[in-house]
Amino acid sequence: MQPFIQASNAILRQHGYRLTPQRHMILCVIQEAGGHLSIDQILERVQQQNPYVSLSTIYRTIDLLKSVDLIHESHLPGEQPMYETIEGHAHHHLICRRCRATIHLDQELLGNLNEQLQKQYQFHGISLGLVAAGYCNNCWTILQQEQNSNLEQE
Amino acid sequence: MQPFIQASNAILRQHGYRLTPQRHMILCVIQEAGGHLSIDQILERVQQQNPYVSLSTIYRTIDLLKSVDLIHESHLPGEQPMYETIEGHAHHHLICRRCRATIHLDQELLGNLNEQLQKQYQFHGISLGLVAAGYCNNCWTILQQEQNSNLEQE
């Protein structure tokens, strides 16, 4: 068994939950994807292994995994909520507004911002979420071309 | 008329839209609030001025204002989407998970992150959105007390 699953099992048991086959599948699917998965995508991939897993189980499991901090939810404006495993460190995202390509950014980018805010505003248990949206080089070029051809038509 | 409304009007007209009474009210409500407003809160405040404005108008107007970059949407996991005016500069937030107090953070906090990302990933037109969520000092104290009394009951 993968160490990731062993660790997850331990955490679940600490909270009084069992690692059922469904929960196991869902965890594996999310981890193997590496990146963001929506509820739909999780359902689809889980059902490839067992078509009888229901959508409500996905929802309930996601809630449960969130509550014990095994997975993290991020919710970009205009998008479905996405889920990914946490595995110890937070991460941030750089997204292309056009092709939706997503680059994962390192926690270090934000330096000591966490402690800074904690001190300055006396907040506790701060979690940071950075979303950077722009246009990747490729899409930027395409957009430029589109603009040019629009101008010519007028 | 406020300069903010004049500017908004100009931007709307540039895109071929009109500044209708409803759109005017919605813009004012969001700007006057200063911080984050949800769809519900916008509807409530708009209807204090005119009870016959419908929810679908709020949705449609919000979509339109987003599309011309007059307002910005942020969507924290487990919360409703929130809206605020942009007014030329990005801003970031520190939010208390319990009392919802919102502190506006300075753009400078993120330093040259923008240029850094631009160079490193060759992205263009990057806008940054930082959301920091935690517990303010007051709520943190209250939560501690609640936890203690829960333990005693068991």
Add this chain to the structure above:
DNA sequence: ATTCGTGCAAAAGCTTTGCATGTAG
């Protein structure tokens, strides 16, 4: 006259819940 915007009501999603059945400890 024609295009744009709104309100209403219905429809469409997405998410949660109640309940009976099944499973693990």
Add this chain to the structure above:
DNA sequence: CTACATGCAAAGCTTTTGCACGAAT
């Protein structure tokens, strides 16, 4: 045996859409 999990179906929300009326150009 008891508590926990699941699947199914129904209910609950939030958001979007179709359509007819009204307003602006």
